[in-house]
Amino acid sequence: MNPEDEPRAVAERYARRHDGDRYSPLRPEIWQTVQQRERSLLRRLAAVGVRSLAPLAITEVGCGGGGNLLELLRLGASPERLTGLELLPERHAQARRVLPEALTVWQGDASVAPVALSSQDLVLQYTVFSSLLDDSFQQQLAAAMWRWLKPGGAVLWYDFTVDNPKNRDVRGVPLARVRALFPEGRLRAERVTLAPPLARAACRLHPALYRPLAALPGLCTHVLAWIAKPA
Numbered sequence: 500m501n502p503e504d505e506p507r508a509v510a511e512r513y514a515r516r517h518d519g520d521r522y523s524p525l526r527p528e529i530w531q532t533v534q535q536r537e538r539s540l541l542r543r544l545a546a547v548g549v550r551s552l553a554p555l556a557i558t559e560v561g562c563g564g565g566g567n568l569l570e571l572l573r574l575g576a577s578p579e580r581l582t583g584l585e586l587l588p589e590r591h592a593q594a595r596r597v598l599p600e601a602l603t604v605w606q607g608d609a610s611v612a613p614v615a616l617s618s619q620d621l622v623l624q625y626t627v628f629s630s631l632l633d634d635s636f637q638q639q640l641a642a643a644m645w646r647w648l649k650p651g652g653a654v655l656w657y658d659f660t661v662d663n664p665k666n667r668d669v670r671g672v673p674l675a676r677v678r679a680l681f682p683e684g685r686l687r688a689e690r691v692t693l694a695p696p697l698a699r700a701a702c703r704l705h706p707a708l709y710r711p712l713a714a715l716p717g718l719c720t721h722v723l724a725w726i727a728k729p730a
Contacts, residue, residue, distance in 0.1 A: 513630075559625070561625065564597065584607075615647070622655070655724075659721045688722045
């Protein structure tokens with residue numbers, strides 16, 4: 500496949516999805532997944548000495564309906580220093596409805612987004628690369644993200660590492676691939692997120708089962724990685 504065709508292919512794959520309420524934040528396995536990821540993020544920010552998000556310029560690739568950006572705002576980020584990039588028009592429209600006007604939300608192929616070089620302190624991607632099946636496009640987008648970062652900035656990466664045999668529209672991104680995408684980066688990673696089928700089954704029995712199971716790295720399918728750009 501030509502890398503330029505991948506954004507169109509991603510849109511077609513999303514159009515085939517029928518998730519129902521599977522990812523509703525009211526489901527116990529979902530809100531506990533989000534809380535676990537947020538705790539991991541806060542630990543990482545503390546470890547690198549970040550005490551306030553307010554002065555940081557932050558861009559999210561694949562911002563969807565704006566949920567992660569709302570989380571950053573709640574944690575103290577400044578709306579005028581946040582940017583969301585979203586491929587799908589309907590998700591872009593949803594993000595624009597719920598996010599402050601001062602926060603930029605751009606619609607289109609993120610690899611050609613008008614983000615200034617060396618302008619961002621953080622560039623986020625949450626489960627975007629697992630939806631990209633073209634290796635060349637993955638590399639193209641990763642290179643763009645790296646160019647946007649200031650020296651000393653970081654990519655904040657959250658994605659799953661194993662394939663889903665029931666969904667051929669996604670594929671796991673193992674840590675070896677992450678390192679290959681950002682060969683100059685200094686990577687710190689933590690395994691998070693209880694395997695979704697196990698999380699759903701456990702929470703059907705009792706929501707309290709999520710946390711002890713999620714504390715076992717071998718049962719977790721995702722990584723949250725901090726990929727620092729040398730200063």
